[in-house]
Amino acid sequence: MNNADKIYTLAVAGVQRLVPYKAGKPIEELERELGLTRIIKLASNENPLGPGKKALAAIQAALPELALYPDGSGFMLKQALAGKYELDESQITLGNGSNEILELVARAFLTPEHEAVFSQHAFAVYPIVTQAVGATAVVVPALNYGHDLDAMLLAVTEKTRLVFIANPNNPTGTLLSQASLERFINALPDTCVCVLDEAYFEFVSCAEPINSIAWLKTHPNLLITRTFSKAYGLAGLRTGYGLSSPQLADILNRVRQPFNNNTLALVAAVAALSDDEHLQQTITVNAQGMRQLTDGFKVLGLEWVPSAGNFVLVDLKQPGLPVYEALLRKGVIVRPVGVYELPNHLRISIGTKAENQLFLEALTDILAHV
Numbered sequence: 512m513n514n515a516d517k518i519y520t521l522a523v524a525g526v527q528r529l530v531p532y533k534a535g536k537p538i539e540e541l542e543r544e545l546g547l548t549r550i551i552k553l554a555s556n557e558n559p560l561g562p563g564k565k566a567l568a569a570i571q572a573a574l575p576e577l578a579l580y581p582d583g584s585g586f587m588l589k590q591a592l593a594g595k596y597e598l599d600e601s602q603i604t605l606g607n608g609s610n611e612i613l614e615l616v617a618r619a620f621l622t623p624e625h626e627a628v629f630s631q632h633a634f635a636v637y638p639i640v641t642q643a644v645g646a647t648a649v650v651v652p653a654l655n656y657g658h659d660l661d662a663m664l665l666a667v668t669e670k671t672r673l674v675f676i677a678n679p680n681n682p683t684g685t686l687l688s689q690a691s692l693e694r695f696i697n698a699l700p701d702t703c704v705c706v707l708d709e710a711y712f713e714f715v716s717c718a719e720p721i722n723s724i725a726w727l728k729t730h731p732n733l734l735i736t737r738t739f740s741k742a743y744g745l746a747g748l749r750t751g752y753g754l755s756s757p758q759l760a761d762i763l764n765r766v767r768q769p770f771n772n773n774t775l776a777l778v779a780a781v782a783a784l785s786d787d788e789h790l791q792q793t794i795t796v797n798a799q800g801m802r803q804l805t806d807g808f809k810v811l812g813l814e815w816v817p818s819a820g821n822f823v824l825v826d827l828k829q830p831g832l833p834v835y836e837a838l839l840r841k842g843v844i845v846r847p848v849g850v851y852e853l854p855n856h857l858r859i860s861i862g863t864k865a866e867n868q869l870f871l872e873a874l875t876d877i878l879a880h881v
């Protein structure tokens with residue numbers, strides 16, 4: 512070991528073994544690497560329509576205020592969210608992306624003596640936040656690519672402080688029903704916090720809409736997380752939130768850094784919440800694009816996992832990485848999911864009609880030559 516490497520041995524045990532989150536490849540990076548000019552990114556479940564007009568106007572209007580610290584309490588945004596969901600402001604925790612809420616809850620509840628339960632193929636941030644605080648991850652095998660709630664319940668012990676559930680799940684797109692989730696939450700011991708990650712909540716359309724917020728009244732150990740990064744098209748600003756009992760929110764706010772939401776994020780999020788037109792258009796474009804991609808998969812004889820989100824997991828029946836790399840050379844960035852134990856799949860974010868078309872053409876061409 513050289514002298515500089517010795518520093519690794521000083522880091523806490525969980526961090527020494529931590530494999531950092533691998534994000535979707537940025538467009539600029541591929542431009543630099545391959546010198547391509549026409550690149551599309553269908554890799555990070557971003558909104559292909561961009562931010563809405565109202566959010567952009569709010570950002571423009573707030574630019575002269577940037578010398579000042581943001582409102583550390585996020586008053587306006589909390590008020591807007593409380594109004595929308597008929598909750599009290601004290602039930603809301605604002606995060607630098609909902610990702611930060613996941614980190615706050617891990618820091619507030621997990622120690623090396625504790626366990627966090629989550630599913631195989633679930634969002635990659637759960638193992639990271641668990642390991643970073645030295646806690647033990649208990650990974651429950653998936654059922655049909657989704658959460659096996661009965662098995663997850665059996666995995667809960669007196670050491671379990673957190674259970675993470677992504678609904679819809681990323682990267683599989685699977686959706687749990689209101690009834691099955693309700694049974695799970697009712698059966699969960701109150702010594703354990705249930706983190707219900709609803710990053711794709713706005714895209715869910717099903718006969719029986721999921722109303723997880725109703726459970727907050729009876730479950731002080733429930734934390735719902737949502738975000739402005741996906742349907743609202745503000746991923747670059749980093750803002751998300753947690754909804755919970757006031758007591759749980761109080762705990763999260765104790766470990767939150769004081770100005771975790773920047774001024775532009777706060778004003779844009781408030782404006783985005785009032786921009787129903789942009790949200791509806793986003794949902795419509797997503798539904799049309801989902802149909803376009805799955806129709807294309809059908810033509811190619813490929814299977815996919817039915818998705819409730821703004822992305823779809825396609826089964827290539829061959830290693831995904833070479834296909835991912837071939838797509839990169841054609842200027843199409845998608846997401847390999849080997850780290851999710853899905854080496855033969857790729858996750859494709861739904862783009863605009865033109866982007867989806869380019870992707871399908873590139874994929875068709877690649878599969879014809881392997």
Ligand SMILES: *Cc1c(COP(=O)(O)O)cnc(C)c1O
Nearest residue numbers: 608609610634681710738740751
């Ligand atoms: C994208 C995503 C998030 C976090 O997004 P933020 O940008 O941090 O709000 C959380 N959970 C899941 C399942 C996601 O896919």
